[in-house]
Amino acid sequence: MLTYDLEADGLRGLNSSLQRQTIDTNQNNWEVVNPKGSHAIAVGLNAEIEVTVRGSTGYYCGGMNQQALIHVEGSVGPGVAENMMSGVIIVDGDASQYAGATGHGGLLVVKGNASSRCGISMKGIDIVVHGNIGHMSAFMAQAGNLVVCGDAGEALGDSLYEARLFVRGSVKSLGADCIEKGIRPEHTALLQDLLERAESDAKPADFKRYGSARQLYNFDVDRNMTY
Amino acid sequence: MDSKIPRTVPIQSATFTQEVNAEIRRAAATGIYDIRGGGAKRRVPHFDDLLFLGASVSRYPLEGYRERCDTSVTLGTRFAKFPIELDIPITIAGMSFGALSGQAKEALGRGASAAGTSTTTGDGGMTPEERGHSTKLVYQYLPSRYGMSPNDLRKADAIEVVVGQGAKPGGGGMLLGQKISDRVADMRTLPKGIDQRSACRHPDWTGPDDLEIKLLELREITNWEVPIYVKVGGTRPYFDTALAVKAGADVVVLDGMQGGTAATQDVFIEHVGIPTLAVIRPAVRALQDLGVHREVQLIVSGGIRNGADVAKAMALGADAVAIGTAALIALGDNDPKWEAEYQKLGSTAGAYDDWHEGLDPAGITTQNPELAARLDPVDAGRRLRNYLKVMTLEAQTIARACGHNDLRNLEPEDLCALTVEAAAMAQVPLAGTEWYPGKPGTGY
DSSP states (O other), X not given: OEEEEHHHHOHHHHHHHHHTOOTTOSOOEEXXXXXXXXXXXXXXXXXXXXXEEESOOXXXXXXXXXXXXXXXXXXXXXXXXXXXXXXXXXXXXXXXXTTTTTOOSSEEEESSOBOTTTTTTOEEEEXXXXXXXXXXXXXXXXXXXXXXXXXXXXXXXXXXXXXXXXXXXXXXXXOTXXXXXXXXXHHHXXXXXXXXXXXXXXXXXXXXXXXXXOOSSSOOGGGGGGO | OOTTSOOOOOOOOSSSOHHHHHHHHHHXXXXXXXXXXXXXXXXXXXXXXXXXXXXXXXXXXOOTTTSOOBOOEEEOTTTOSSOEXXXXXXXXXXXXXXXXXXXXXXXXXXXXXXXXXXXXXXXXXXOHHHHHHOSSEXXXXXXXXXXXXXXXXXXXXXXXXXXXXXXXXXXXXXXXXXXXXXXXXXXXXXXXXXXXXXXXXXXXOOHHHHHHHHHHHHXXXXXTOSOEEXXXXXXXXXXXXXXXXXXXXXXXXXXOTTOOOSSEXXXXXXXXXXXXXXXXXXXXXXXXXXXXXXXXXEEEESSOOSHHHHHHHHHTTOSEEEESHHHHHHHTTTOGGGXXXXXXXXXXTTTOOOGGGTOOTTSSSOOOHHHXXXXXXXXXXXXXXXXXXXXXXXXXXHHHHTTOSBGGGOOGGGEEESSHHHHHXXXXXXXXXXXXXXXXXXXX
16 A cells, blocks of 8 residues: 655645556555645546545545545545546545535445535435435435435425435425435335445435426426525 | 697607517516526627727837737746647637537637637537637536536646626526437436526535635646636626635636626626626736736636727736627627528527527527538638637737737727726726826825
C-alpha cells in the first residue's frame, strides 16, 4: 500500500498521482493520512484502485469518481461523490449536505447519517444510507436508487423524476409529486442486492418505496401551485 | 346624433396597449404565463446611446487598411496552464443542443472556428459533433448538470460555471416536452416528451465561499490546465464580479438583460436584470479595485449586434464579448424567406420567438428532423464566419479612427453619451459636455 501524507505533500500531488493511475496500474492500494478536513480529496479518479482516507474530509471527496473504490474512515463534508459516474465510495461516519448530488452511476454508502439534499438531482447513482437523511433529499432526482435505513426528513423526493426511493423508517413529509408506491418482487431483489453491497443487515421487507406521481411532467394550470 | 359636432378621437391607452390587452386575454384563456425565447425586447439604455469621438487635433488616427489594429485576446491567464488564445474578441455564447438542432450547433462550431474564436456548450452536455467542429470549445457547468461528465470536462478548452444569465438572473431553465427527443432525453437522463426543468441554483454549493471550493475541485479534476469562467446575469455587477474574482475565476462573464434564452417567462425576461450597458463599468471598477483588471478577463454579452457594440463594450473595459442571438440570426434565424411559415405560427419574421415550441421554420431552434434538415451547417457556418469577420472589421475601423492599434486600447475617453441615462450607466460625458451623473467632484 502506498501512503500519501496530505498535510505534508499537498492536494495537487495527491490528485495528480491518483489520476495518473490507469487500467494496468500496479499501484492499486493507496492510503491518505492527515486529511484533516481538506477539500477535493481523491477527485476525478478513473481507475480500479482502492483509496483509503484515514480521517474526515471536507467538500467534494471523491467528486466525479470513475471506477475507484474510495473508503473514508471518518465523516465527509458537503458534496461527497458529487457527479460520480461509477465505482464505490464508502463513508464510515456521517455525510454533510448534497451527498451523491447529480451522480450518474456507482454506489455511495454512508454508514452514519446524511444531511439535507442527499441525492439531489441524482441521475443513476445508487445511494445507501445506514442512518437518517435530512430535508429535501432526492430533490429533482432523475434516476437511480436512494435507500435509507433510518428516517427521512421533510419534502422527500420533491419534483421527483424517475429515481426510486426506499425508506425503512419514517418520512416526515413527501415533496411535491412524490407518492408512496408498492414494492414489487424486482424491487425486493434490487434492495437485497444494494443492502448486501452496502453491508447493511436491514431487511427489504421493512422498506417502503416512494416515486414520482408524474403529475408535474407537463404543465397543467390546475396544478400550478405545486410547481 | 348631429354629424356636425366634432367627435372625441378614440385614444389608445399608453398603459393598456393593444399588446398588453392581448396578453391579458391570452393569460385569461390559458392560465399560463407567456414563455418565449430571446432576450428583452423593450427599449432600454443601450450602446446605441453612445458615440465614439474619433480623432481630432488632440489625437491622431491610424490609417485604415494600412496600419495594424490587433484583435487577438488571451483568456484565462490567471491560473490556467493553457489559456485560450482567440484571434478576435467575439465569442459564441452558450446555447444547448436540445434548445438548438444538431445542425445549428455544428454551424456555430464551424463558423466560430473559421473566425478563430470559441463556441460554448449549453445545458445538456457536450455532443461529439460540437466538439469535433469547434477548435476551441467552452464547456458550461450548469445547475442541472444534465449530461455532465468528467470525460467531457477534460475535453473542453475552458469551463464556464454558470451562476446565471442575463435573460433570467435568479431563474432556472425550461425545455418543453416538444423538444425532448430521444437523443436529448438520453443525454439528460429524462423521459422523452416531458417538460424539462433546470434548477435555478447549483445542487452542491451556495454562496461565494462554496464556489471557491467548487472551482478548486474543477481545477483538480482538470489538472489546473484550462481556464475557468464564472458567468453571472447582470444584476449587481460590482459585487458579483468581486466575489467571482475572490472565488478564483480566471474570466468573468457578465450577461445583460438583452441576452437571450431558449425559453423563459416573458415577465422574467423583461422585468429582471439590468441592461448590458449598465453592467460593464461597475464590473471593471471591481476588477480595478482588486488590482486584476486585464489579469482576470471580462467578457460582456447581451444584445451585441455589430462592430460598434463590440468596440463600445471594449472601450468601457471589457476584454471580449459573446454573442448568441446575433449568431443565430447570422445562421438564418428569423429570415424573411420563411415569412409564410412564420405567419402560420402567428408570428412574423423578426419577431418569431416561440423557440421552445420546436417548430422553427429556419430549422435552428428545433429537434424536428425535417425542419432541422433545412439548415445546411456548412453554409450557415460560412455565414457566421463572414458576420464575425465583418464585426471585427467594423470594430477595427472605429479603433483606428480613435488612434488605437489594438481593440483593447479603446477607452472610456473615446466615448460620449447621447442621453443622461446612458451617460450615468457608462460613466462617460454627455455629448458636448464634460459631465455625467455621479462624476466625482461634481457634487451630483
